[in-house]
Amino acid sequence: MAQSGRFISFAQNGEDVVLNRVLGKLPIGTYVEIGANHPRIDSVSRSFYDRGWSGIAVEPNPYYAALYRAERPRDHTIEAAVTSSTEPNIIFHLIEGTGLSTLVDAVSVDxxxxxxxxxxxxxxxIRLDEVIAMNGLGGAEIHFLMIDTEGAELQVLQSIDLTKVRxxxxxxxxxxxxxxxxxxxxxxxLVLGAGYQLCxxxxxSRFYVSAEKMDELAGPLSYPVCxxxxxxxxxxxxxxxDLESANATLDEVRDLLAAANHAITDLHASRSWRVTSVLRKAVDICRGR
Structure with missing residues (x-):
């Protein structure tokens, strides 16, 4: 069903609607999602992807990472956990079929x-600064960075210098x-000290805007979905x-019913029906009707 320009929101809390106020007129853009989760369900970036954008999706859950690769081939999907740790691997507490998987032991226990x-x-x-560098985005425009890591946000922010990547x-x-x-x-x-202001x-979630874009973006980003x-x-x-499909099916059924009623009317009006009426009455009498 075409919505003729209406923005289609996939995000769980309308975050994409808020972003669309300031980013919706850009023909293409770039995003980075840390803890990308599902490529459609509750996705902040999906509507932008559907409008031609692309970016980076970092998701340690193998199932969701595979879905990203299948559904969103323009995005670069990285199957890893973003952290400031120097260890090459980490324990990821996986809760299948949810967006609740986490690196944080206490959250997992809960x-x-x-x-x-x-x-x-x-x-x-992987560090976030490595994610940016390996995709050639160090000096490029990144229109939004989404971090949703179920309690590990500090580790993500400690892995990038936001005074350099903006x-x-x-x-x-x-x-x-x-x-x-x-x-x-x-x-x-870490965010405020890098020259970002809460909007x-x-x-x-909390929305922050870089000092360079404050005058342009702060106003439209200052209020929730309305x-x-x-x-x-x-x-x-x-x-x-679904409603349109059901109505279309109902119309078809009504047309079939009308055609059947018309055929019955024609049958009752036919000469053979009138000629055999005496015989039908006799049969009814014999059956005790």
Missing amino acids: HASQGMTVVDVVVPT PWILIIEATAPGSPIATHAEWEQ LFDGL VFDDFVTIEQLRLLE
């Missing part, structure tokens, strides 16, 4: 205590996994498509 199945796997590590916008998950408890105090100074906290944003969520769009 999920296990809630009955979730946690499988520990060994994954390679994404326009940072979106960093800022609450404890599965909780509204704020966690930004442990890493925010918005949407209840889940009625003035012309968008539809992917869930709403699919429901509308």
Whole structure:
């Protein structure tokens, strides 16, 4: 179902809608997602990808990384965990079918205590500055950097010098996994000290803008999703498509029913029907009707 220009939101909390206010008019752009998770479900970058953008997706979950490679071939998918550790590998606490997998032991223990199945796997590590450099983005425009690593945001930020690599916008998950408890105090100074200013906290993530782009972007990024944003969520769009399909099927059934009724009417009006009416009545009498 065509939406004639309406922005289609895939993100879980409307982060992509907020970004679209300032980035929607760019014909193409570049993003970096750390903890990219699923290439469609709850994806902040998916709508931008569908509009021709591309970027880097770093995801240590082998299943999701494979999905990225299959569904989003323009993106460079890196199957690793971003961390400041000098060790080549790290334990990744994998919770299949969710976006809750984490590097943080305490978070993993908490999920296990809630009955979730946690499988520990060994994954390679990489620094964020290495991710940027190996993709030739050191001096390039990065329009937004998304960090969603289920409690490991500090480790990610410690692996890059944001005074040298300057994404326009940072979106960093800022609450404890599965909780509204704020966690930004442990890493925010790294962001502010690098010349970024907080524009918005949407209840889940904090949006920061570089000093260079502050005058241009801060205003439109200062408020959460609202009625003035012309968008539809992917869930709403699919429901509308299902409704249209159901209505089309209903119209077909109505047409068939009308044709059947017309045929019955024609049959009743036919000469043979009238001629055999006496015989049908006799049969009904014999059957005791």
